Amino acid sequence: MERRGKQTWHFDNPVYVQATGTAVGPVEAKGPISDSFDICYDDLYAGEKNWELAERRLLKDAVGTALKKAEKKTKEIDYFLAGDLLNQIVTSNYHARELEIPYLGLFSACATAMEGLALASLLVDTGAANDVLAATSSHHSTAERQFRYPTEFGGQRPETSTYTVTGAGAVIVGSKPSFIRIKEATIGKVMDMGIKNPFDMGSAMAPAAKDTILTHLDDTNRDFSYYDVIVTGDLSRVGSGILRKLLQEKGIEIGHHYDDCGIMIYQQEQAVFAGGSGAGCVAVVTYGHLFKEMIRGRINKMLVVATGALLSPLMIQQKESIPCIAHAVSFEREDCDG
Amino acid sequence: MERRGKQTWHFDNPVYVQATGTAVGPVEAKGPISDSFDICYDDLYAGEKNWELAERRLLKDAVGTALKKAEKKTKEIDYFLAGDLLNQIVTSNYHARELEIPYLGLFSACATAMEGLALASLLVDTGAANDVLAATSSHHSTAERQFRYPTEFGGQRPETSTYTVTGAGAVIVGSKPSFIRIKEATIGKVMDMGIKNPFDMGSAMAPAAKDTILTHLDDTNRDFSYYDVIVTGDLSRVGSGILRKLLQEKGIEIGHHYDDCGIMIYQQEQAVFAGGSGAGCVAVVTYGHLFKEMIRGRINKMLVVATGALLSPLMIQQKESIPCIAHAVSFEREDCDG
Numbered sequence: 001m002e003r004r005g006k007q008t009w010h011f012d013n014p015v016y017v018q019a020t021g022t023a024v025g026p027v028e029a030k031g032p033i034s035d036s037f038d039i040c041y042d043d044l045y046a047g048e049k050n051w052e053l054a055e056r057r058l059l060k061d062a063v064g065t066a067l068k069k070a071e072k073k074t075k076e077i078d079y080f081l082a083g084d085l086l087n088q089i090v091t092s093n094y095h096a097r098e099l100e101i102p103y104l105g106l107f108s109a110c111a112t113a114m115e116g117l118a119l120a121s122l123l124v125d126t127g128a129a130n131d132v133l134a135a136t137s138s139h140h141s142t143a144e145r146q147f148r149y150p151t152e153f154g155g156q157r158p159e160t161s162t163y164t165v166t167g168a169g170a171v172i173v174g175s176k177p178s179f180i181r182i183k184e185a186t187i188g189k190v191m192d193m194g195i196k197n198p199f200d201m202g203s204a205m206a207p208a209a210k211d212t213i214l215t216h217l218d219d220t221n222r223d224f225s226y227y228d229v230i231v232t233g234d235l236s237r238v239g240s241g242i243l244r245k246l247l248q249e250k251g252i253e254i255g256h257h258y259d260d261c262g263i264m265i266y267q268q269e270q271a272v273f274a275g276g277s278g279a280g281c282v283a284v285v286t287y288g289h290l291f292k293e294m295i296r297g298r299i300n301k302m303l304v305v306a307t308g309a310l311l312s313p314l315m316i317q318q319k320e321s322i323p324c325i326a327h328a329v330s331f332e333r334e335d336c337d338g
Numbered sequence: 339m340e341r342r343g344k345q346t347w348h349f350d351n352p353v354y355v356q357a358t359g360t361a362v363g364p365v366e367a368k369g370p371i372s373d374s375f376d377i378c379y380d381d382l383y384a385g386e387k388n389w390e391l392a393e394r395r396l397l398k399d400a401v402g403t404a405l406k407k408a409e410k411k412t413k414e415i416d417y418f419l420a421g422d423l424l425n426q427i428v429t430s431n432y433h434a435r436e437l438e439i440p441y442l443g444l445f446s447a448c449a450t451a452m453e454g455l456a457l458a459s460l461l462v463d464t465g466a467a468n469d470v471l472a473a474t475s476s477h478h479s480t481a482e483r484q485f486r487y488p489t490e491f492g493g494q495r496p497e498t499s500t501y502t503v504t505g506a507g508a509v510i511v512g513s514k515p516s517f518i519r520i521k522e523a524t525i526g527k528v529m530d531m532g533i534k535n536p537f538d539m540g541s542a543m544a545p546a547a548k549d550t551i552l553t554h555l556d557d558t559n560r561d562f563s564y565y566d567v568i569v570t571g572d573l574s575r576v577g578s579g580i581l582r583k584l585l586q587e588k589g590i591e592i593g594h595h596y597d598d599c600g601i602m603i604y605q606q607e608q609a610v611f612a613g614g615s616g617a618g619c620v621a622v623v624t625y626g627h628l629f630k631e632m633i634r635g636r637i638n639k640m641l642v643v644a645t646g647a648l649l650s651p652l653m654i655q656q657k658e659s660i661p662c663i664a665h666a667v668s669f670e671r672e673d674c675d676g
Contacts, residue, residue, distance in 0.1 A: 001466055006416070007440045008467055050656065078344070079525065086650065087425040089445050093528065093648035097661040102345045102525040104453060105445040105648070105663075107427050115442060119457070126464040128339055130349055187417065189441040190431065310431035310443070312424065318388060323435040325443075 001125045005219025007212075009118070011125040017180040018072075018131065018172040020287035021065030023058040025140065028276075028284065031266045033308040035287035037167075038065045039197035044141055044166060055084070055091045057140035058168035058280075063095065063135055066170040070131075077101050077172070078129035081120050083112040084137045085164075085279050089147060091137050097334075101133065110205075111188070112136045112233050112310030113169060113283040114327040118185030120173040121329070137168035138170025138278030145158060147198070147313055162236045162262060162277035169283025177336055179295045186206075186216040186331045188262045190310065192323040198311060202239020202274060203306040209235060210246040212305055212326035220330075222252055228299045231290065232326070233282030233306035236262035236275030261285035282306040292333075300333045339462045343557025345550075346524045347456070349463040355518040355669075356410075356469065356510040358625035359403025360542040361396040363478065363504025366614075366622065368423060369604045370527065374626035375505075376403045382479055382504060385665075393429045393477035395423070396506035396618075401473055404508040412618030415439050415510070416467035419458050423502075423617050425484060429475050439471065448543075448572050449526070449646030450474045452665040453509060453620040456523030457510040459667070468512060475506035476616030483538070485651055498538035500574045500600060500615035511643025515674055517633045522668045524554040528648065530661040536649060540577020540600075540612060542660040543645040548584040550621035550643055550664035559667075563593055566637045569628065570664070571620030574600035599623035608653045622645040629669075638671045 002010045020039045030041035039049075039061045046054040059082075067074065080099055082092035083106035096103040100234040108115045116134035117281050123129040143164040149155045173182065191211055209232050217224060224247075226232060234244055239258040247254050262276035265285050286304050293299045305328040311320070340348045360375045367378035377399045379385075382391040397420075403413065418437055420430035421444035434441040446453045454472035461467040479489050481502040487493045511520065529549055533542040547570050555562060562568060562585075574582055585592050586646040600614035603623050624642050631637045643666040649658070 001464060003466065044412060052652065083443075083445065087652065088648065088649070088650040088652045090445065093661055094653070094658070095633050096663075097528040098650075099532045100527055102527050103446075103663060104457070104525060105421075107421065107445045108441075108444040109426065119442070121599070122460075126339060126460070126466070128341065128460060128464070187442060189438050189440050190435040192435045309429070310426065310434075312426035312428045314390065314407065314425065315428050315432070318390065320432070321432055325434075325441060 003181040008184050008219035009122055010184050011121055011182060012127045014175040015121045015124050015173060015182040016176060016178040018174040018178060019070035020291060021170045022063040022288040023061035023168050024284055026266055027270060028165060028167055033264060033289040036292050037284060043133060051139055051141040055137050056094055059091055059095050059135060059137040059275060061315050062168040062170040066172050071174045074099050074101055077131050077133045079104060079123060079132045079194050081106055081116040081134045082136060084317055085106045094218050096287060101185060108325055109308030109310055110277060110279045111306040111325050112279045114304060114306035114329050115243035117171060117329050118327055119185060121182045121185055124173050124175055132173045133170060136279045138164050139278035140164045140166045147286050157273060157298050158199050158271055161237050161273040162201055162234060162275055163272035164278035165265060165276045165281040167284040169287040169289055174296055179333055179336045181332050181334050182329060183332050184220060186212055186219060186328040188212040188326045190323045190325050192321055194321045196321045200318050201277060202235045202310045203242055205324040206235055206239045206242040206327040208324040209243050209305050209307050210292045212319035216328050224252055224257055227257060227301045227303045230258050230303045232260045234262035234277040235260050235307055238274045243322060294333045301326055303330045315336045340640055344551050346522050346557035347460055347502060349459055349520060349524050351463045352513040353511060353520040354514060354516040355460045356512040356516060357404045358409035358510045359400040360622040360626040361399035361506050362622055364607060366503060366505055366603055369626040371500050374630050377620060389477055389479040392481050394432055396430055397433045397473060397475040399504040400508040402629060404510050410554050412437050412439055415469050415471045416469045417428045417461060418557045418559060419444055419454040419472060421445045421597050423481050427627040433477060440630045446663055447511060447631045447646030448615060448617045449644040449663050449665045450617045452644035452667050455592040455667050456525060456665055459520045460522055462513055464512050470511045471508060473508035474617045474621050476502050476618035478502045479672045481616060494581035495611060496537050498576050499573060500613055501538055501610035501613040502616035503603060503614045503619040505618035507618060507623055507625040515626060517671055517674045518629055519670050519672050521670050522558060522669060524550055526550040526664045528661045530659055532659045534659045536654050539615060540573045541580055542647055543662040544573055544577045544584060545579040546662040546664040547581050547643050547645050550666050554666050562590055562595055565595060565641045568641045569594050572615040573645055574615060575600050576612045587654045603636055630672045641668045643667055
């Protein structure tokens with residue numbers, strides 16, 4: 001591992017994606033990239049008796065699928081790195097209980113997936129671990145109840161709102177070569193532009209995405225066009241428009257080299273306001289759709305910039321603004337026999 | 339860094355405590371080790387207008403004190419690793435906003451301090467960072483409001499309860515030699531013995547402490563007597579009694595080689611039920627009192643085993659049991675000119 005600049009780790013030892021698993025809910029299953037998900041549920045309960053158990057079921061499915069594809073038993077996984085949006089990250093904790101793998105709990109809201117992948121990659125690169133499992137989840141109904149109002153309340157939401165993805169994504173990272181090599185990770189700083197509206201996370205998070213993208217490019221001495229695509233986690237339609245403007249102000253016309261998971265996961269026609277959000281959003285879109293595009297050779301170099309809003313309902317009640325963060329991981333396609 | 343066994347990292351590169359900072363509230367300030375804390379407040383508001391801001395103040399004080407003692411500016415710190423008990427770990431997030439240091443958010447309840455210190459040490463050992471700041475906090479009133487009832491409610495609590503410490507502890511880890519060298523870290527697994535009583539965390543957490551201690555000793559091929567003391571974070575009187583029994587069942591009579599931060603931080607006479615708990619407990623006792631004992635030469639080799647209960651109020655309402663975890667870090671005193 002070699003440090004690049006102030007915030008980037010360059011993994012010079014072999015760090016590869018061994019396998020992934022994704023499980024989603026009904027709205028995602030009707031979206032434009034649903035074929036890329038391993039498991040799709042047609043209702044929010046996923047066969048469980050409450051939504052928190054449903055979210056845990058999705059995480060279990062995602063993890064189980066990744067283990068199966070990697071042909072690994074839990075005993076062969078060195079560490080489990082996970083976090084989610086629920087208070088005290090209980091989805092992750094309670095699944096860690098079942099896995100019996102040494103566990104590192106993480107939280108950076110919707111940036112958690114890339115925080116976990118960054119640390120998992122570091123553990124493998126440095127020899128601290130051979131195989132590491134990183135995962136995250138979110139669920140529309142558990143998130144609504146906790147952060148805003150229970151969905152039965154039927155409250156109205158403005159168009160700037162985003163729609164929390166019901167989905168869990170898991171990835172196993174190891175040194176055995178595969179099509180997808182993990183090259184660098186850039187750890188973000190918290191940015192707060194004074195935005196207080198919890199119904200417009202996109203605007204709050206765009207500056208953090210910009211900061212991490214520019215830092216990554218600076219640290220690696222690259223132009224944005226080095227990447228076939230730079231993908232943010234869940235800025236969605238409002239936030240991604242703002243990010244484009246912020247980059248323009250820095251002389252960067254990112255054009256078609258940019259996309260956002262919150263926009264990719266839903267059709268425009270679905271009643272999802274500005275698009276998808278939630279910790280599971282970047283995970284399922286990256287580990288499902290985007291990795292498949294890489295394996296097919298349509299994407300060769302990709303930077304995934306997961307964006308998180310680090311607020312809580314109590315902070316909003318206390319009239320605080322919304323601090324945000326973005327963590328990035330870069331991937332490159334390599335030819336592979338396996 | 340060398341892996342030992344399945345769960346332990348042995349830091350063969352230099353990893354030392356550069357400086358610490360501790361800030362506590364009024365109950366801790368009247369306790370038997372209050373002289374060891376850097377800053378003591380005589381009321382729970384710490385000069386702020388609400389308890390959440392008070393907790394953030396304590397964290398700011400602890401971090402500021404550590405930076406001052408290390409003679410470092412925030413720009414010279416590579417990463418900030420932190421977590422706390424509040425939903426979405428907002429104390430840590432909002433202070434990260436102020437520090438402008440790349441930030442990794444963590445959560446393992448009251449085990450967060452050692453999770454952070456373990457990762458910070460790994461970052462320094464592997465060369466991913468030069469200087470890393472790890473911190474955590476808790477506050478009696480913010481925790482009561484969130485996990486149980488607001489303290490104004492005046493609810494009764496059973497004697498098995500523990501009393502959440504109002505305190506924040508920060509440590510800067512780097513490679514420059516000091517009196518306190520960080521030798522190993524053992525990452526725990528989640529253990530759940532089916533306990534459902536949130537008013538008796540000690541009993542729930544003792545098995546996790548036992549598992550991590552035995553794993554650490556096994557991984558390092560050591561006897562418990564290698565350490566002058568093995569210290570748990572917050573099992574307090576009930577949980578520590580159970581731990582002693584669990585170790586006895588494994589043939590270990592740990593005797594005076596064991597202590598607990600939740601017992602050390604308060605006098606028996608203080609109205610604190612079974613003793614102290616909270617994420618800040620292990621941090622302030624370790625970074626305050628225990629490190630001072632090491633510098634004085636009264637402790638040469640110490641294993642700190644931070645214990646966390648990974649529940650949430652919602653999980654208890656849904657009749658779940660309490661999964662727990664324990665993360666351990668070992669310290670050894672070295673002679674030092676500086």
